[in-house]
Amino acid sequence: MNKKIKVNVVKNVLQANDLVAGRNRQVFKENKVFALNLISSPGSGKTTLLEKTIPALKPEHKSIVIVGDLQTTRDADRLSDQAQQAVQINTGMSCHLYANQIAQSLSDIDLKGADFVFIENVGNMVCPGEFDLGENAKVILLSVPEGDDKVAKYPTIFRVADLILLTKVDLLGALDFDLKRVKEDLSKLNAKATLIELSSKTGQGMDQWLDWLKAKRTEGIGRQARFATE
Amino acid sequence: MHELSIAMELVSQIVEAAEANRLPRVDEIELEAGILRLVVPEIMQTAFQEAARETIAAGAALILTEKKAKVRCNQCALVFEPHVDDFTCPKCRIADAKVLEGDQIILKSVSCNLSEGNGK
Numbered sequence: 001m002n003k004k005i006k007v008n009v010v011k012n013v014l015q016a017n018d019l020v021a022g023r024n025r026q027v028f029k030e031n032k033v034f035a036l037n038l039i040s041s042p043g044s045g046k047t048t049l050l051e052k053t054i055p056a057l058k059p060e061h062k063s064i065v066i067v068g069d070l071q072t073t074r075d076a077d078r079l080s081d082q083a084q085q086a087v088q089i090n091t092g093m094s095c096h097l098y099a100n101q102i103a104q105s106l107s108d109i110d111l112k113g114a115d116f117v118f119i120e121n122v123g124n125m126v127c128p129g130e131f132d133l134g135e136n137a138k139v140i141l142l143s144v145p146e147g148d149d150k151v152a153k154y155p156t157i158f159r160v161a162d163l164i165l166l167t168k169v170d171l172l173g174a175l176d177f178d179l180k181r182v183k184e185d186l187s188k189l190n191a192k193a194t195l196i197e198l199s200s201k202t203g204q205g206m207d208q209w210l211d212w213l214k215a216k217r218t219e220g221i222g223r224q225a226r227f228a229t230e
Numbered sequence: 231m232h233e234l235s236i237a238m239e240l241v242s243q244i245v246e247a248a249e250a251n252r253l254p255r256v257d258e259i260e261l262e263a264g265i266l267r268l269v270v271p272e273i274m275q276t277a278f279q280e281a282a283r284e285t286i287a288a289g290a291a292l293i294l295t296e297k298k299a300k301v302r303c304n305q306c307a308l309v310f311e312p313h314v315d316d317f318t319c320p321k322c323r324i325a326d327a328k329v330l331e332g333d334q335i336i337l338k339s340v341s342c343n344l345s346e347g348n349g350k
Binding site for chain 1: 247317339340344
């Protein structure tokens with residue numbers, strides 16, 4: 001006689017990660033820092049952007065960087081001079097950061113006096129979208145050399161983005177890149193997200209990006225303060 | 231490629247559920263994937279078998295079902311089924327919608343087949 005034991009679970013598979021992400025968000029809130037999750041494919045210019053952004057935010061705003069890469073401490077090394085603190089996470093063979101890796105890093109980080117936490121995710125347009133880290137905003141970088149078809153090809157990540165930075169726009173004239181196509185694809189997925197055309201090399205769009213950061217931070221901290229009194 | 235990341239989280243939940251319910255092993259798993267997660271069934275199967283190796287769920291059958299998406303337009307409140315790459319509201323033509331269903335991956339059940347003389 002065969003007997004089948006069935007256990008009904010009904011649980012979100014990513015619940016364990018989401019719980020830790022919620023705790024990270026609480027830590028950011030308590031410390032009044034604005035945390036950003038920077039997501040893109042490898043080579044889109046995340047580290048270069050941070051090399052330009054962090055000094056430009058000074059002296060009013062101090063930044064902390066958490067960088068995820070499979071191997072090496074190269075990115076953290078590049079950013080350690082400018083940031084208040086730069087922490088490297090080596091993910092080994094994992095293609096994204098987990099919320100608990102951020103939680104572990106936060107135990108080594110002094111958030112006091114910091115205004116921004118930039119989390120540079122592992123270069124990948126797919127898996128980082130599945131794993132909430134507790135950030136306040138998701139920033140997706142799309143570089144011109146990657147091609148104008150990427151928004152439609154990776155709809156999930158662009159749908160949940162708060163900001164899309166089109167990077168390396170200094171190459172627009174040199175490559176066949178249809179900016180209209182990107183905007184059209186984006187308008188079908190996420191009408192609320194802001195798109196900034198940016199070049200870390202020429203400085204185009206940097207002011208807009210810095211203004212966005214400051215405004216979102218003020219908005220975020222304001223909202224947090226309001227929540228605290230509710 | 232995100233299937234493997236999902237499979238690893240899935241296996242740890244299966245092991246947890248099996249241990250909590252004292253199942254000697256796991257033979258069948260029901261998983262519901264929201265269509266917005268873009269889970270490819272064939273890849274999910276392979277990823278699951280790989281992630282389950284040397285665990286209580288090794289060799290278990292993964293029954294995968296898909297959940298359609300449902301969203302509510304933030305502008306006009308219309309509830310509609312979007313396409314994965316097009317969230318434009320059919321009424322007000324703006325892509326600004328809150329996802330109600332179809333963006334989660336849910337472990338629904340774990341089962342164990344006990345046959346007499348073989349099981350515990």
